[in-house]
Amino acid sequence: MKKPEDTRVVVGMSGGVDSSVAAYLLKQQGYDVIGVFMKNWDDTDEFGVCTATEDYEDVIRVCNQIGIPYYAVNFEKEYWDKVFTYFLDEYKAGRTPNPDVMCNKEIKFKAFLEHALKLGADYLATGHYAQVKIIDGEYKMLRGKDVNKDQTYFLNQLSQEQISKVMFPIGHMDKKRVREIAKEAGLATATKKDSTGICFIGERNFKEFLSKYLPAQPGRMETLTGEIKGFHEGLMYYTIGQRHGLGIGGSGDPWFVVGKDLERNVLLVGQGYDNDALYSDAIIATNVSWVSDKEKPAQFSCTAKFRYRQPDHGVTVTLLGNNTARVEFDEPIRAVTPGQAVVFYNGEECLGGGTIDQIFKDNERLKYVG
């Protein structure tokens, strides 16, 4: 093991409080730290204001306070090709993509990691709430200590090789403590608001943003039995289990999106949060990848999350080859959505994950969902 002063760490700095504290802590521990800001998206508005420029200014302030070198790199092309194209393709296919998972896999921990290594870095550090530990001679990815902030869901596609080069300096802390450290150290980002939503959409109106890239095709809303309930503005604006924005009035329980009929451009709706049509008991996952290089048994039990911040559900995983797996749920689960990630856990350890592709109930594929 090299000594901290001989160990170069590139910190991915977003201009937020988490990565500021990550860089601060590493510098305190004596590492040779470089702050690097990635520009992935040009969101200059009609007034010439770009949040990336503002964020980079915060990076500069913090790096000057900590006393570390900094600079910016541009990955707009890579981001467009690997993340944004996938994002649009998934919406076109009627699914609900997860660009953060793709960004971690293809940009932050691939293009950006390679860039850091070229700079002579031994490690890339980020302000993610996750932990890496060596257990039984293998790198394991563990949930962040702050259960409300744990980000392993978004990191599920990382490999053994990738996490062997990664540090998560705040993964063992609560968000509250991170803010306290930032305040104690007087960092410029100490009270900066957390970013929300998909990074390139930010606070903007999602519909307006998406309509710039994909033509919206309005159509009918129907129940599964074909009763017309109203009109939708374009299937891509809706996701399974969604309640808001349907505009179906009347008495009784509220209405929810239960599926999409792409061929007929019809949004399928059902009444009641617990509508039976929203429940499924198995999926086929694609793009399945595991953090460990060790061979997995053909079938095993573990827990899984089907969306961020969902409690863990007991599942049985059967490997089908070609990075595909069948996942059977111990109990039916509500609103499992094609395109989102399924992420597997064994206790605190994140085992890996995949993309939710096909949805089943009682061994029958629910074609209206995916």
Ligand SMILES: Nc1ncnc2c1ncn2[C@@H]1O[C@H](COP(=O)(O)OP(=O)(O)OP(=O)(O)O)[C@@H](O)[C@H]1O
């Ligand atoms: N533009 C960027 N350039 C470099 N690194 C980035 C950038 N955006 C995010 N990261 C890295 O990825 C981590 C997680 O990003 P995420 O968007 O989830 O931010 P966050 O949890 O709000 O953290 P922060 O408070 O640092 O913004 C950040 O802490 C940072 O290390």
